[in-house]
Amino acid sequence: MTDILASVNYWVTIFLMVGGLYIIVAHGNMVKKLVGLGIFQTSVYLLFLSPGKILGGTAPILAKEFELYSNPLPHVLILTAIVVGVATIALGMAFVVRIHEAYGTVEDDEVQELETDA
Amino acid sequence: MxxxxxxxxxxxxxxxxxxxxxxxxxxxxxxxxxxxxxxxxxxxxxxxxxxxxxxxxxxxxxxxxxxxxxxxxxxxxxxxxxxxxxxxxxxxxxxPPFGRADNPQNQHVAPYYLENAKKETGAPNVVTAVLASYRGYDTLGEVTVIFTGGIGVLVLLTAVRRRGEGDATMMRDTIILRVVVKLLLPVILLFALYVQFHGDYGPGGGFQAGVAAAAAIILYGMIFGVMAARAVVPQRVVHTLIPLGVLIFAGTGVAGLLLDANYLDYSPLGSSQKAGQHLGILIVEAGVFVTVASTMLAIFYAFGGRAEDALADDETDKPDDWRRE
Amino acid sequence: MIALHLPALQVVLPLLAAPLCALVRRGTVAWAITLIASWAAFAAAIGLLLRVLDEGIISYEMGGWAPPIGIEYRVDLINVFVLLVVSGVGAVIVPYARKSIAARFGSTEQAWFYTMYLLALTGLLGVTITGDAFNIFVFLEISSLASYVMIAMGRDRRCLTAAYQYLIMGTVGATFIVIGVGLLWAMTGTLNLYDLAQRIPEIQNTRPVLAALAFLTVGISLKLALFPLHLWLPNAYAFAPSVTSAFLAGTATKVAIYLFLRFFYTVFGGEGFFVTTPLPEILLLLSLVAMFAASIVAVFQSNVKRMLAYSSVAQIGFITLGISYATETGLTGAMTHIFNHAIMKAGLFLLIGNVLYQLGSVKIEDMAGIGRKMPITMAGFVALGLSLLGTPGTVGFISKWYLGLAAVEQGQWWLVALIVIASLVTMIYIGRVVEVAYFREPTAQVSQLREAPPALLVPAFVLVGAAFYFGVETSLSVGLAQQAASLLLNAAY
The missing domain is CATH 1.20.120.1200 (NADH-ubiquinone/plastoquinone oxidoreductase chain 6, subunit NuoJ)
Structure with a gap:
């Protein structure tokens, strides 16, 4: 039982990841796909952050009162990843806007139909 | 969740x-x-x-x-x-199980950062030290990603058409909102500055501050209209600032090269290693701030500008010319 | 001093040039900056090659922090070879871009295009040269975001959906790579590739490492457009501006293949580990399917750019086929084909870009009789087409020779037969273009055409020339590839 509890952080992470991926693959609406992409990426942050946490530790800002700190490295990596993620989402949104202007819809299937007609 | x-x-x-x-x-x-x-x-x-x-x-x-x-x-x-x-x-x-200090990922390089960050870079916030100095090159890459995304959005959204002087706002105006925003604006900007310069000691730094500062202007834009926000911070300025931040960061690296050290080594910038590192971190964080804040604004202008154009279209019932390629 | 800092300059020069381009916002000036930066990067790659040949592996500490504390640039023969290919293709295309891009965009947009071009180049070079697993991800995203934008600047509205689809699939791929890196990091506590290579053999068969392997495989395969994961590629290459197609076809997938080699051979411990996994068999199967399925689909395309894009998927199949042997000859063939295919495909896309520039269409039925009106362009196209199908005296023959040799070494004659048959399919689709271009009466539109201007012809013919030069003089391409292959097999890093 303790084994399962010890890795509960991973179970949550995995669920979020699979949920996000499902939205990306299964849904045809381009905005929704991007939300899914956001969730998928965010869940990866947990995969990095949770192993860096040390029980009893504090945030890695050095001060005299504390001895034990959590691992700072994953924080740095994930900060980077978040920023990369938002740049990607913004760009994706710009595509969505342009696609809507060009086709009048943001559904994958409808765009494909318009193309085969043309 | x-x-x-x-x-x-x-x-x-x-x-x-x-x-x-x-x-x-x-x-x-x-x-x-x-x-x-x-x-x-x-x-x-x-x-x-x-x-x-x-x-x-x-x-x-x-x-x-x-x-x-x-x-x-x-x-x-x-x-x-x-x-x-x-x-x-x-x-x-x-x-390895959750939360143990003896897990491999908490052993190898992490303790080095915790032990030496303050001594070597003068920043008690180890995250800032790692971000701006030890793995500063990653951060340069990250600023470049933001820059890429920002210019990308500009390419896609400002290039094609530009018209409509109509200044409709995204939110229907109410007096209370307007007053609250005017009061909030300086507070948020102050907060951004605090986050920026306190990043060495507490949580925060160029990214967070940049986003906060941009948020202030964006809030203003949402209430008073994108045109009004553009009057406060002109689009031209924003477009110049985006690459400038990257140049500040990358240029700091070149300064290291010219002073006969490796790329992005800040140590020779000051009299001692610690002083040099500290100065370097300050400069690159400023670079990060400039690019992040201006990119966020540029993206908002681009999207917001489109939204207002669209709104103007709806209101005046102009024929829809989007679909023309 | 410059020699000492070459590893940093290799990437930082285009990185600095990119914001400069965005700052000046004048098309011509931005082009000049791009020209200088890209050729300087090419020069840096040559300089690095000379240094590596002279003194072996070069390690450069970013920020002066020793790895694994800081980020390391680690240059050996394997990645300097790829750097050479990427920066070479990147440099040759820039002179071509001037006319091609100016014809379609206003001054500011031109500057933005060159910004994106330099960023894509920066990202690809950065991925190749770095010795840090997370740094790979960051630079991969720089190049990917820039490529999405460059694709979306095409003239057909379908380029938008192509770019969107590429964005979704590319980001999923990159995220998979990050998951793999995260798992490796959780097991070892390091992100440095060299350090990882030291630590992984001890824990090689633990489950997180195997899962990391799986995620890295899928993620990288998405980026390199391995057969079932190639769906983003055809439309992206078909509807992007010609300059973009030529650049990406010559570089982006090649860098992904390099990553594949780097992770599977160097980091996971060489041939010994690679052959214990089921990867060689899977890779062999997928490569063969790619070689045939994509080639056959290419035959039925009416858009020549799309045809070339499918042909790229097939050619990537040839490269992964070489990797799947896990022998020195096989890897030599694969590495050589990275070099050779980059030259051929970039050249073909530039030449078909000439047709698009003059005719405004690349539909095969619109190109009737074009061989008489644009003789130089089409002669180049035929020459590179011959090379693609493997005529002796061209680079295509050299790669296929080594790939065939590797099959013979293992006594698999049937594979040799399959390689020959796949090449014959290549002949069919190239043949279709030749038939239409030379043996049909020009249409009214074609008969008014003139040959493309020299500014567009010269860069393309540099590549045509290279395809023949390296088809005879193989000491650079094959020679380096062979040394790199033996390094890969021994996981020397």
Whole structure:
């Protein structure tokens, strides 16, 4: 039982990841796909952050009162990843806007139909 | 969080989807605080819950807000996802247990940072030290990614058409909102400055400050209209600032080269290693701030400008000329 | 001093030039900056090659922090070879871009295009040269975001959906790579590739490492457009501006293949580990399917750019086929084909870009009789087409020779037969273009055409020339590839 509890952080992470991926693959609406992409990426942050946490530790800002700190490295990596993620989402949104202007819809299937007609 | 994800999967109204996404991000930020990642939590709250949600709402102003029902059976995607999940479960089952200091990932390089960061860079916030100095090159890359995304959005959204002087706002104006925003604006900007310069000691730094500063202007823009915001911070200025921040950061690296050290080595910038590092961190954080704040603004202008054009179209019933390629 | 800092300059020069381009916002000036930066990067790659040949592996500490504390640039023969290919293709295309891009965009947009071009170049060079697993991800995203934008600047509205699809699939791929890196990091506590290579053999068969392997495989395969994961590629290459197609076809997938080699051979411990996994068999099967399925689909395309894009998927199949042997000859063939295919495909896309520039269409039925009106362009196209199908005296023959040799070494004659048959399919689709271009009466539109201007012809013919030069003089391409292959097999890093 303790084994399962010890890795509960991973179970949550995995669920979020699979949920996000499902939205990306299964849904045809381009905005929704991007939300899914956001969730998928965010869940990866947990995969990095949770192993860096040390029980009893504090945030890695050095001060005299504390001895034990959590691992700072994953924080740095994930900060980077978040920023990369938002740049990607913004760009994706710009595509969505342009696609809507060009086709009048943001559904994958409808765009494909318009193309085969043309 | 799990519930929010279910919400996103089930909901067909895109507003609901986006709001659920925002809530999810916000919850994520709380979890991050619980995991001691305060710097990350600040960024996620500002960027994930704040900026992304605003952007998506702006986009929803432009496109249809209901999702069409699925036409394909979701069986194949489900299998793909379950396979991925299976691989992950398989992979994580043998990972070291949660929260121990003696796990390999907390052993190898991490203790070095915790022990030496203050001595070598003068920044008690180890995250800032690693971000700006030890792994500063990653951060340069990250600023470059922001720059790429920002210019990319400009390419896509400002290049094609520009017209319409109509200054409709995204939110219907009310006196109270206007007053509150005017009061809030200086507070947020002050907060941004604090976050920027306090980043060495407490949580914060160029990213968080940049987003906060941009948020102030964006808030202003949402209430008074994008045109009004453009009057405060002109678009031309913004477009110049985006590359400038990258140049500040990358240029600091070149200064290291000229002083006969390796690229991005700040030590020779000051009289001692610690002084040089400290100065270097300050400069590159400023570079980060400039690019992040101006990119966020540029993106908002681009999306917001489109939204207002669209709104003007609706109101005056002009013939729809979007679809012309 | 410059020699000492070459590893940093290799990437930082285009990185600095990119914001400069965005700052000046004048098309011509931005082009000049791009020209200088890209050729300087090419020069840096040559300089690095000379240094590596002279003194072996070069390690450069970013920020002066020793790895694994800081980020390391680690240059050996394997990645300097790829750097040479990427920066070479990147440099040759820039002179071509001037006319091609100016014809379609206003001054500011031109500057933005060159910014994106330099960023894509920066990202690809950064991925190749770095010795840090997370740094790979960051630079991969720089190049990917820039490529999405460059694709979306095409003239057909379908380029938008192509770019969107590429964005989704590319980001999923990159995220998979991050998951893999995260798992490796959780097991070892390091992100440095060299350090990882030291630590992984001890824990090689633990489950997180195997799962990391799986995620890295899928993620990288998405980026390199391995057969079932190639769906983003055809539309992206078909509807992007010609300059973009030529650049990406010559560089982006090649860098992904390099990553594949780097992770599977160097980091996971060489041939010994690679052959214990089921990867060689899977890779062999997928490569063969790619070679045939994509080639056959290419035959039925009416858009010549799309045809070339499918042909790229097939050619990537040839490269992964070489990797799947896990022998020195096989890897030599694969590495050589990275070099050779980059030259051929970049050249073909530039030449078909000439047709698009003059005719405004690349539909095969619109190109009737074009061989008489644009003789130089089409002669180049035929020459590179011959090379693609493996005529002796061209680079295509050299790669296929080594790939065939590797099959013979293992006594698999049937594979040799399959390689020959796949080449024959190549002949069919190239043949279709030749038939239409030379043996049909010019249409009214074609008969008014003139040959493309020299500014567009010269860069393309540099590549045509290279295809023949390296088809005879193989000491650079094959020679380096062979040394790199033996390094890969021994996991020397």
């Amino acid at each position: 799990v519930a929010a994800v279910f919400g996103v999967i089930r909901a067909h109204n895109l507003f609901v989807v986006v709001m659920m996404g925002g809530i999810y991000s916000f919850l994520m930020a709380t979890v991050m605080v619980a995991l001691d990642a305060v710097d990350v939590a600040m960024t996620e709250a500002a960027v994930g819950a704040g900026m992304s949600t605003v952007l998506m709402l702006a986009v929803l102003g432009l496109v249809k807000t209901r999702e069409a029902p699925l036409r394909h059976s979701p069986v194949i995607p489900l299998i793909v996802c379950l396979l991925t999940g299976g691989a992950l479960i398989y992979g994580t089952i043998d990972l």
